[in-house]
Amino acid sequence: MKYKHIVILSGAGLSAESGLRTFRDNNGLWEEHRVEDVATPEAFHQDPDLVQRFYSERRVQLEAVEPGAAHRALAKLQLAFEGTVTLVTQNVDDLLTQAGATDVLHMHGELRKVRCLKCHTSHRWLKACSQETACPGCGAAPALRPDIVWFGEMPKHLETIYTALGSCDLFVSIGTSGHVYPAAGFVQTVAEAGYAERLELNLEQSQGSHMFTENRFGPAGELVPHWVDEVLKG
Numbered sequence: 001m002k003y004k005h006i007v008i009l010s011g012a013g014l015s016a017e018s019g020l021r022t023f024r025d026n027n028g029l030w031e032e033h034r035v036e037d038v039a040t041p042e043a044f045h046q047d048p049d050l051v052q053r054f055y056s057e058r059r060v061q062l063e064a065v066e067p068g069a070a071h072r073a074l075a076k077l078q079l080a081f082e083g084t085v086t087l088v089t090q091n092v093d094d095l096l097t098q099a100g101a102t103d104v105l106h107m108h109g110e111l112r113k114v115r116c117l118k119c120h121t122s123h124r125w126l127k128a129c130s131q132e133t134a135c136p137g138c139g140a141a142p143a144l145r146p147d148i149v150w151f152g153e154m155p156k157h158l159e160t161i162y163t164a165l166g167s168c169d170l171f172v173s174i175g176t177s178g179h180v181y182p183a184a185g186f187v188q189t190v191a192e193a194g195y196a197e198r199l200e201l202n203l204e205q206s207q208g209s210h211m212f213t214e215n216r217f218g219p220a221g222e223l224v225p226h227w228v229d230e231v232l233k234g
């Protein structure tokens, strides 16, 4: 077996073929909304209804889509690979989990969770949420916010992620433009750790393409299943 520990970072490109919009491509989410209006703590303080609507719309859209071939291939890898597979995602959709993956590290939070600012509990949430929605835990309203990591907030699971980056022998980046840190810096962290291979599977060149030991360009739905089969054949 060539590898013992594979760390896989995914971005919006992993879910694009399932029908979820990316952020910076044509028709991306940031073409329609300004980050500072819908994805910062200040935005939520300024206009909570607008922010709740932005995430409620995306949460409802998630009801209508399915995991794709790439999600399923990563779940298959996690199940069949004899070593360790650490799945880190910037995505807030749960399509990897729906495809059967486990222990997915959602470093930017999850669309299908809301968090109470009063009792600090987090709740699985599949439908729209507004300022009038009462916390299922403590009953307070307004009290719920999307359990999403906004710009300026601390990403989740960083200690676990950096430990994995320091001990993996293969780092794979799938469907991310490499614009947003700290995720965009993971490939550098792996390069500095010295010995791991670094593979990028992306539709096109990203900000970090030059940092990888190998790049394959094309749709994740084609590249990822092919790569997983290669790895499992050893």
Ligand code: APR
Binding pocket: 010, 011, 012, 013, 014, 016, 017, 022, 023, 024, 025, 028, 090, 091, 108, 174, 175, 176, 177, 178, 179, 180, 201, 202, 203, 204, 205, 206, 218, 219, 220, 221
């Ligand atoms: N297959 C593979 N890659 C794809 C596909 C596809 N079908 N479609 C698009 N891509 C690639 C694009 O080429 C681009 O490099 O996915 C990347 C999407 O980039 P972004 O839209 O910037 O999304 P992402 O990198 O995940 O953004 C990171 O920014 O706004 C924040 O929190 C948000 O988590 C997000 C973070």
